[in-house]
Amino acid sequence: MRIGYPCVNESLDCTTASTFRLASYSDERVEQTVRNNLACLLRILQYNVQHNLRFFRIGSNLVPFGSHPINTFPWQTHFAAEFRAIGDYIKAHDMRVSFHPDQFVVLNSPDAGIVQRSVQELVYQGSMLDLMGLDGTAKLQIHAGGLYGDRESALTRWIATYKTLPDAVKRRLVVENDDRLYSLQDCLRLFDAVGVPVLFDNFHHECLNSGEPMSMAVQLAAATWHPTHDGPLMIDYSSQALGERKGKHTNTMQEDLFRSFLEDLRGIDADIMLEIKDKEASAHRACAILTDLGRLAPVSTPAL
DNA sequence: TCCAGTCAAGGGTTC
């Protein structure tokens, strides 16, 4: 089991998401920004190893305009050594990383242009994992997309688009249940159709489900992951922010709820991403709980 | 230097 957090480290004084406006584009700016972002990514990974946080979601903006036609800078070759070094570091420390392309990636849009741009974005983000030399257990997670007033047609379009994806994307793509439109059961239908693993989000499942108890839902999702090709089930973990609208993520982990969720895992091996506002602060507490329960090996000698 | 407005991209909800 690994514990992780997404994109941002609040303890370090750097960001992997430095960018600029489209109107300010220049190759020089891409070169400098990517260099800084990659340097920060390595620092975050080193911090994570030091603190036994071996799961990390890399921010989508590592390369500004990475899938946009304006970006003609050959960053893949220019930074090949840096990407490889980061990948080597990840592998040497038994870490796992992922990307979560944002809401603009919609594979089931009726608009062919949106689908085409979405595929390009997946190719871009997958290519960074390829450059790192990581295997198929490093994933790209997306949601099923929009409803467009007709769930069946929307799911059919998703499946049709999936079948056209490059193999390099297919081997990494996983679909996550969301909190408003597509439940675990919808995602399981996509798995039945094309074999795409289902990334399980406990909080979204609380918001939208078909009555499955949490423990059963985790088992259903876990069964969609091939232990060798996909690695252990990935879970996004969060809980409701008290006093806020339904679906709002909590600012900090509520330990009793986290402990309760661990009970629902019932021994299933999973890597857990804490989608919680205070980032690594909650991840540290999750690590402490799991270490205390004997379900996480204590941190080994840090290698910086 | 600070701060409010804005930023490539989509879709759903509300009014």
Added chain:
DNA sequence: GAACCCTTGACTGGA
């Protein structure tokens, strides 16, 4: 049909 929300940090330009 327009406005606004999600979610969010970082950039930008004016004060």
